[in-house]
Amino acid sequence: MKRGAIARAILYVFFAGLIAVPVFLNRRSARRGDSVTQADMKAALNRYGFYLTEVSKQAGINFVHQAPVLDSQLEPIMPEVASMGASVSIVDYDRDGWLDFYVTNSREGSKNALYRNNHDGTFTDVAPQLGIADVNQIGTGVSMGAVWGDYDNDGYPDLFLIKWGKPVLFHNIQGHSFADESTQAGLPKWINANTALWFDYDGDGKLDLFVGGYYSEDIDLWHLKTTKIMPESFEYALNGGRKYLFHNLGEGRFEEVSAQSGISSRRWALASGAADLSGSGHPDLFVANDYGVSELYVNDGKRFHEVGKEAGVGFSPKSGMNVAFGDIFNQARYAIYVSNISEDGVLIQGNNLWVPQDGGSSKFPHYANMANALGVELGGWSFGAQFADLNNDGNIDLFLTNGYISLDRNRSYWYDFAKVAAGNSTIIGDAKNWPAFAGRSLSGYQQKRVWINDGSGQFEDVARNVGVSDTHDGRAVAIGDLWNNGALDVVVANQNGPVLVFKNRVDPTDEWIEFHLQGTKSNRDAIGAEVTLYWNGKKQLQQVAAGTGFAAQNDLRVHFGLGKDAKIEKAVIRWPSGVLQTLDQLKPDVQVEVKEPQ
Amino acid sequence: MSQTAAISMTPPSGKPQWKKWLSLDNRYVPPAFITLILLAGQLSFGILESYERTLLAIVTAVVTELVLGRIFLGKWLNVASAYITGISVGILVRSPAFWPFVVAAALAITSKYVLRYKNRHLWNPSNFGISVMLFLLPSSVAMLSIQWGNNMASMVVIWLLGSIIIWRLHRFHISATYVISFLVLAVVRSWIIHQPWLSEVSPITGPEYQLFIFFMITDPKTTVRSKKGQCIVAFFVALLEMFFRLDQSIYAELYALFWVGPIAIIVEMWLDSRRVKPPAGTAALTAATAASRQS
Numbered sequence: 074m075k076r077g078a079i080a081r082a083i084l085y086v087f088f089a090g091l092i093a094v095p096v097f098l099n100r101r102s103a104r105r106g107d108s109v110t111q112a113d114m115k116a117a118l119n120r121y122g123f124y125l126t127e128v129s130k131q132a133g134i135n136f137v138h139q140a141p142v143l144d145s146q147l148e149p150i151m152p153e154v155a156s157m158g159a160s161v162s163i164v165d166y167d168r169d170g171w172l173d174f175y176v177t178n179s180r181e182g183s184k185n186a187l188y189r190n191n192h193d194g195t196f197t198d199v200a201p202q203l204g205i206a207d208v209n210q211i212g213t214g215v216s217m218g219a220v221w222g223d224y225d226n227d228g229y230p231d232l233f234l235i236k237w238g239k240p241v242l243f244h245n246i247q248g249h250s251f252a253d254e255s256t257q258a259g260l261p262k263w264i265n266a267n268t269a270l271w272f273d274y275d276g277d278g279k280l281d282l283f284v285g286g287y288y289s290e291d292i293d294l295w296h297l298k299t300t301k302i303m304p305e306s307f308e309y310a311l312n313g314g315r316k317y318l319f320h321n322l323g324e325g326r327f328e329e330v331s332a333q334s335g336i337s338s339r340r341w342a343l344a345s346g347a348a349d350l351s352g353s354g355h356p357d358l359f360v361a362n363d364y365g366v367s368e369l370y371v372n373d374g375k376r377f378h379e380v381g382k383e384a385g386v387g388f389s390p391k392s393g394m395n396v397a398f399g400d401i402f403n404q405a406r407y408a409i410y411v412s413n414i415s416e417d418g419v420l421i422q423g424n425n426l427w428v429p430q431d432g433g434s435s436k437f438p439h440y441a442n443m444a445n446a447l448g449v450e451l452g453g454w455s456f457g458a459q460f461a462d463l464n465n466d467g468n469i470d471l472f473l474t475n476g477y478i479s480l481d482r483n484r485s486y487w488y489d490f491a492k493v494a495a496g497n498s499t500i501i502g503d504a505k506n507w508p509a510f511a512g513r514s515l516s517g518y519q520q521k522r523v524w525i526n527d528g529s530g531q532f533e534d535v536a537r538n539v540g541v542s543d544t545h546d547g548r549a550v551a552i553g554d555l556w557n558n559g560a561l562d563v564v565v566a567n568q569n570g571p572v573l574v575f576k577n578r579v580d581p582t583d584e585w586i587e588f589h590l591q592g593t594k595s596n597r598d599a600i601g602a603e604v605t606l607y608w609n610g611k612k613q614l615q616q617v618a619a620g621t622g623f624a625a626q627n628d629l630r631v632h633f634g635l636g637k638d639a640k641i642e643k644a645v646i647r648w649p650s651g652v653l654q655t656l657d658q659l660k661p662d663v664q665v666e667v668k669e670p671q
Numbered sequence: 672m673s674q675t676a677a678i679s680m681t682p683p684s685g686k687p688q689w690k691k692w693l694s695l696d697n698r699y700v701p702p703a704f705i706t707l708i709l710l711a712g713q714l715s716f717g718i719l720e721s722y723e724r725t726l727l728a729i730v731t732a733v734v735t736e737l738v739l740g741r742i743f744l745g746k747w748l749n750v751a752s753a754y755i756t757g758i759s760v761g762i763l764v765r766s767p768a769f770w771p772f773v774v775a776a777a778l779a780i781t782s783k784y785v786l787r788y789k790n791r792h793l794w795n796p797s798n799f800g801i802s803v804m805l806f807l808l809p810s811s812v813a814m815l816s817i818q819w820g821n822n823m824a825s826m827v828v829i830w831l832l833g834s835i836i837i838w839r840l841h842r843f844h845i846s847a848t849y850v851i852s853f854l855v856l857a858v859v860r861s862w863i864i865h866q867p868w869l870s871e872v873s874p875i876t877g878p879e880y881q882l883f884i885f886f887m888i889t890d891p892k893t894t895v896r897s898k899k900g901q902c903i904v905a906f907f908v909a910l911l912e913m914f915f916r917l918d919q920s921i922y923a924e925l926y927a928l929f930w931v932g933p934i935a936i937i938v939e940m941w942l943d944s945r946r947v948k949p950p951a952g953t954a955a956l957t958a959a960t961a962a963s964r965q966s
Contacts, residue, residue, distance in 0.1 A: 080742050088785045091778045094770075095808035309716060366717075388717045418809025419921055423767040445767045488919035489870070496873030497826060506873070508866040 117539045118580050121525055122464035125540040125563060125575035133195045134188060136572045139180035141215050141237065144297040149509035152478045153486075154294075154303075155179075156546075157267055157343075158237075159566035160218035160624035163553040164230050167248030172553045172628055174564055175200070175232070176572050177216035181295070183209050185216055185234075190555065194576075204251045205232060205243055214238010214263070214294075218549070218624035222271030222280045224321055226597040233282060235624070237265045237294055240284065244325065258319070258327045264290050265314050270620030272347040272356045273596050273649050274334075274372055279321035280596045280619075285342025285360055286314015300505045304341060305498040308390035310364035312502070313341030335377040340365045346396035346621045348407055349603065350429075351437040354651055356601050359386075361393030361411045367425075371437045385430075385440045386411075391422040395623045398616070399460025399469040401428075401447075401526055405605050405614040409440070410471065412455030412623070416516050419487050423450040424458075424473075448532045449473075449524050454516035457550040457623035461561045465583035465634030467611060468526040474547025474565050478510075479517030486513040518544040521565075545570035553628025559585040559662055561632055566624070584635040584661035586644075590617055593669040594650040598629055601649040606633045607642040635661050702754050704836050705886060708829060709762055712878070715825070718762065724772045725761030731776035732757030739784050752796075752892075753780055759797040759886060763879065764804065765813045775800040775812075786933075789940055793933035795893040797886075802929045805922050814879060814922060826876060833885035842889040848902040849888055850875065852909035860913055871916075874924075883924055893932050895939040904935040 117124040129135070138159040140152075147154050158179025163172050171190035178185050184206040188196035200206035209215040218235035225231070229245040242258045243251040265288035271280045288294065289312065292302050304310035316336045319327035331337065340362035347356040351371050358370040358377060366387040370377035381387020386409070395412035402408075406429050413422035426444035444450035452458075454477040463470045478486070489508040493501055500506045521541050524532035536542070545567035555562040560577040567573065579585075586606070590599035603616045615631045635641070641659040648654065648669045659665065709725070712718035719725050736753030740746060760776045779800030783792040786799070804812045837843045857871035874880055888894070888908060894901050908924070908931045915923035 084739070084743070084781070084784060088778075088781045091774055091781060092803065092807070094774050095804055095812075099808045099810060390717060416813075418805060419813055421765050421767060421811070421813045450767050485919075488921055489866070491921050493870050493873050495877035495879065496869075497823060497876035499823070500869050500873045500876065503869075506867050506869045508864075508870050 114540070114578065117535075118578065121535050121539055122466055122580040122583055123539060123560070124578050125463075125523070126578065127540065127543070127573050128194070128576045129572060129574045131194070132574055132576075133191075133197065134572055134574055136176050136178075136186050136188075136198075138176070138567060138569055138572070139178055139183045140569045141179045141294070142181065143294045146297050146300050147294075147504055149511075150504060150507045152480065152510045153507075153515070154504070156478060156568060157548060157624070158215060158217050159548040159568045159570070160216070160235075161549045161551045161564045161566040161572065162219045162221055162620075162626035163551045163555075163564065163628050164221040164626065165629075166221070166230055166232075166245060168229060169248075171557060172555050174551065174553075174555075175205075175219050175221075176566055177219055177234075177624075178209060179215040179217065181209055181211045181215060183215070185209070185219075194556065203249075205234075208234055208236075208241060214265075217267045218269065220269050220271055220620040220626050222282075222600060222619045223596065223598045224271070224280045224282075225323075225325060226279070226592075228597060230598065230629075233269055233271070233284075235266050235269045235284070237288065238263060240264050240266065254325050257325045259329070260319070260327070261290065261317070261329075263293070264317065265292060265294065267343050267624060268345045268360075268620070270345050270347055270618070271598075271600055272358075272619065273601055274318070274347075274356055274358075274377075275320070276355065276374070276649060276651070277321075278592070278594060278596055278650065279323060280598070280600060281321045282317075282319040282327065283336075283345060283347070283358060284317040284319070285345050286316060286339075287341050287343065287363070288314055289339075290314050301503045303502050303504050303507070304364040305502045307364055307392075307494040307501065310341055311339050313339050313362070313364070315339055316342065316360075333376075335379065336370060338362075338368055338379070340368065343394045344396045344411075344623045346398055346409070347601070347618065348398045348616055349601070350407060350409075353436075354647075356649075357437070359396050359409060361396045363392050363394065364390075365393075366390045367393050367411055369437070373436075380437050383439075384437050385442075386425070386427050391425070394456050395458045397458050397460050397471075397621050398618070399471070400614040401426075401460070401469050402530065403468070403528075403611050403613045405612050406438075407614065408443075410444075410449070410458050410460065412452065412458050412473065412475075414454050414516070415451045416454065416487060419491055421451075424452055424455050426450075447530055448534075449522075452522045453519040456548045457565075457625055459550045459552045459563075459622045459625065459627060461552045461563075461627075462585075462632065462634030463523070463561055463563075463577060463579075464525060465560065465579050465585045465636070466528070467609070467613070467634050467636040467639075468528040469613070470526050471522070471524040471532060472550050472552065472563055473522040473524070474550050474567075475516075475521060476519035476544060476546040477516040478514055479544070479546050480510070480514045481512045482514060482518060484511075484513040486510055486515040490515060517546065519547075520544060521547060541575065543567075543573060545573070549623055549625040551622065551625040551627055554587065554630065554632060557664070559587070561628075582637050584637070584639045586633050586635060586639075586641065586659060586661050587664040588631045588644065588646075589629075589664060589666050590631070590646065590648075591666070591668045592648060592650070593671055594652065595648045595669055599648065599669065600629070603647045604631045604633075605645045605647075607644070608633075608635055608639050630664070698749070698751050700836055701840070701886070702751050702758075704832065705755055705758050705762075705882075707832075708882075709758060711825075712762075718878070724764075724766075724769060725758065727769060728761035728764070728772040728776040729754060729757035731773045732760065732780050735777050735780040739780065743784055755886065756780060756797045756800070759882065760800060763797070763801055763814050763882065766811050768811055771804055771808070771812045775804045778803055788933075788937060791936060791940070792892065793936055795887055795890045795928065795932055798893075798925060798928050798932070802922070802925050805925070814925075826881070829878070829881045833881060837885055837889055840889070842891070842901075844898060845889050845894065845901045845905045846884045848905040849884060849909055852906045853912070856909055856913045860916060863917065880924065883928075888928060893936065895935050900935070900939065904931060907931045907935070
C-alpha cells in the first residue's frame with residue numbers, strides 16, 4: 074500500500090515535470106528575446122568584429138517601394154497577393170570600379186531607380202536619364218526583380234527586368250544608356266516571374282538566362298478573367314508559372330529551350346541559384362518554390378535532370394523563398410540556404426540549411442538539413458538571405474531579412490490564413506474564398522537576423538547588437554563592398570518600405586582579399602567561375618554569381634575575409650571554360666584583377 | 672488520439688483465426704488504419720516532420736504505457752491504444768526539435784493515469800498532450816494542417832475508409848453528428864463574421880480534421896456511453912469550437928474537445944450517481960462494465 078502511494082507520488086511529480094518543461098522553455102525563450110539589447114559600435118567591434126550603420130539618408134537614398142495594386146477582384150486580399158516586388162541588385166554598370174545598385178518598384182506608374190556610386194559615400198539615381206526608370210507603365214506589368222549579366226560580352230553588364238508582366242531585356246550601351254532589346258531577344262509577351270539568373274549552362278562562353286514563373290503566365294493580374302488564380306495547395310501546388318531557359322544564340326538572340334533541356338516544372342518558383350554542386354564542371358540549378366518542394370536540376374552538360382528527392386532537398390514541402398550558397402565549414406563545398414515560414418504556435422516550417430553529406434551519389438551530393446543544429450532555422454516569415462563574411466574573420470556569415478505584412482500591429486490575419494490554407498484545393502485555389510485582410514498584419518514587424526559563424530558549426534544571431542534593428546517587411550538582401558574598403562556592405566529592399574543601406578565597419582586587424590574576374594574564353598563577367606582560396610591552413614570556396622538570394626544580386630567580385638595575420642598560400646580559379654588558374658604571392662587587403670588565361 | 676483500438680471486439684469464439692484477422696472487428700483495425708494513413712501520406716506527400724520524430728513519439732507512448740501499466744495496473748498492457756496515441760502525436764505535432772514529440776507523447780499517456788475521476792480517465796490522451804504543448808509552448812510547436820496535398824482524391828479516400836471503419840466500430844453517429852454540426856455552424860459563423868461560407872468550411876476539408884473526426888472524438892474511453900449522449904457531446908464540441916473560432920483560435924476543435932470531453936464524462940457520472948440503485952444482478956454487470964473501462 075505504502076509502495077503504491079510512493080509510486081503514485083512519483084507519477085504525479087513526473088506528470089508535473091512534463092507540464093513544467095514547456096512552461097519553462099517558453100519563459101526562457103521569451104526572456105532570451107527580451108534580453109537582446111542594442112550595442113554601440115565600439116562594443117560590437119570588440120565583440121563581433123563588425124558593425125552595420127544604416128546610412129541611406131546620408132547616402133542620398135530616399136527610395137520607398139510601392140506594392141502592386143492588382144485587379145479589384147483581389148482587393149480583399151491585396152496585401153497578400155501583392156506582397157512582393159521589392160528587389161535590389163548590385164552592379165558596376167558603368168565600369169568605374171565602384172558598385173552601384175538597382176532597386177525595383179511595383180506599382181503601375183512607379184519608377185525604378187539605379188543608384189550610381191559617387192565615390193564619396195553618396196549615390197545618385199541615374200535611372201531616368203539612362204532609360205530604365207519608367208518601366209512599370211500601365212499595361213506592361215510591374216517589376217519584381219532584376220539581374221545583370223553581360224550577355225553580349227561587350228564589357229558592360231546588361232539588365233534583365235523580372236516582371237509580373239512583359240519581361241524586358243535592356244542592353245547596356247557602354248554605361249551611357251540602355252536599349253530595350255526584348256523583341257530581338259525573342260522574350261515572351263508576358264511572364265509572372267519572381268526569379269531569374271544569368272549563367273552559362275552549356276559552357277559556350279555566352280550567358281544564358283533562367284526565369285522562374287510564379288503565377289501562371291496566362292494570367293493578367295490587372296484584368297482577371299477568374300479569381301481561381303491562387304495555389305491549388307499550400308504545399309503541393311503545381312499550378313504556378315512555367316520555367317524558361319533562354320539559350321543565348323549570340324547577336325542578342327535567345328532561344329527558349331526549357332522543355333528540351335529537362336526543365337518543365339510548374340511549381341511556384343520564388344528563388345533560384347546556379348552553382349556547380351555536382352562537381353561536373355557545369356552549373357547546376359537550384360529552385361526554391363513557394364507552396365512546395367525545392368528542385369535541384371543537375372546539369373550533365375547537355376541536359377538538366379531534376380534530382381531533388383534523390384538529393385534529399387525535394388521531399389518535405391515548405392514555402393521556399395531564397396537560394397543562397399555558402400562554404401560555411403570552409404571545406405570547399407557549398408551549403409544551400411532556403412528560407413521558409415515560422416510563426417509561433419501556427420506554422421513552424423523552419424528554414425533549411427542543406428549541407429552536403431559524405432557518401433552521396435557520384436552524380437550529385439546528398440544533403441541533410443542542418444539548420445536546427447547550426448542555429449539558423451527560425452527566422453520568422455523569412456525572405457531574402459545571403460552568405461557573406463561580414464566580419465572578415467574567415468568564416469561565412471548569414472544575413473536574413475524577414476517580415477511578411479506589417480499593418481495593424483494588434484490584429485493578425487494568421488487565423489484566417491491557416492483556416493483557408495488547410496482546405497481543399499477548390500477552396501484555397503479561388504481568391505474569392507479567402508477572408509478579407511481588413512488591415513490586419515501577417516507575420517509583420519519582425520526582427521531581422523544577422524547570424525555570425527563561429528567557425529565550429531554554430532551561428533549566433535547578433536542583429537540588434539551590430540546595428541540591424543529595423544522591422545520593415547524585408548524582401549531582398551544584396552551584399553557588396555560599396556565603399557571599396559574591404560568590408561562587405563548590405564543593401565536591403567523592403568516591401569512597401571525604404572531601401573536600407575548598411576555600411577559595414579570591420580575591425581581593421583581582420584584582413585581580406587577581393588578578386589575581380591574577367592573572362593576571355595569564358596563569359597566576360599566570369600559568371601560561374603569558382604575561386605578557392607588557401608590561407609593559414611584553411612580553404613574556402615566562392616563563386617561569381619548573377620542572381621542569388623531572393624530577388625537579389627550580389628557584387629560580382631569575390632570577397633574573402635581572412636582573419637588576423639593572414640598568410641595566403643594560393644588562390645585556384647576554375648573558369649567556366651574549364652581552365653584552371655593558380656595565383657600565388659597574393660597579399661591581403663587588396664582587390665585583385667584577374668583575366669582568364671588565353 | 673483514439674483509444675478506439677482498446678475496445679475489446681473479439682469475434683465469436685467459433686470463428687476461424689484467419690477470419691478474426693481479416694475481420695474489421697478486431698482491435699488492430701484502427702492502428703492499422705492510422706498506420707495506412709501515415710504511410711500513404713508520407714510516401715505520397717511527405718507529411719511527416721521526419722520518420723525519426725514520429726518513431727520517437729510512438730516509442731515514447733508505448734514505453735510509457737508499458738511502464739505505467741505494469742506499475743499501476745500490475746500487468747503488461749496491450750499497446751494498441753498507446754501506439755495510436757504515439758502515431759497521432761507523431762503526425763499532428765510539428766516542431767523542428769525532437770523533444771516536443773517525447774514530451775507530448777509522455778504527457779498524453781501519463782494523463783490517463785493521473786487525471787482520473789472515479790477511476791476513469793477524463794481526457795483523450797493525444798488531445799490532452801497536443802493541446803497542452805500548443806498552449807504552453809507556441810514558440811516551438813505547431814500542428815499539422817495542410818499536408819495531404821489539399822486534393823479531392825486523397826480526401827475522399829480517407830473519408831470513405833474512415834467512415835467504413837468507424838461504422839463497423841459503431842461510432843459513425845459521433846463523427847456524423849460532429850460533421851453536420853460543424854457545417855451548420857459554419858453557416859452561422861459565416862453570417863456573423865461576414866466571411867465566405869467556404870472559408871468557414873475549409874478547415875474540415877483538411878487532414879487534421881480527418882484525424883480528429885475519425886480518431887479523437889470517437890474515443891470510447893473518453894466519450895459517454897449512450898448513443899444519444901455521444902451525439903449531444905459531439906454537437907457541443909462543434910458548438911464550443913464555434914465560439915473558439917469566433918475568437919480566432921487556430922486549434923479551436925482541439926481546445927473544444929479538451930473542455931467538452933471531460934465535462935461530459937463528469938456529467939455522465941453525476942447522472943449515473945443520481946439514478947436509483949439497480950437490482951443486484953444489474954449492479955454486478957455495471958461494475959464489470961466500469962472495470963472494463965479501466966486501462
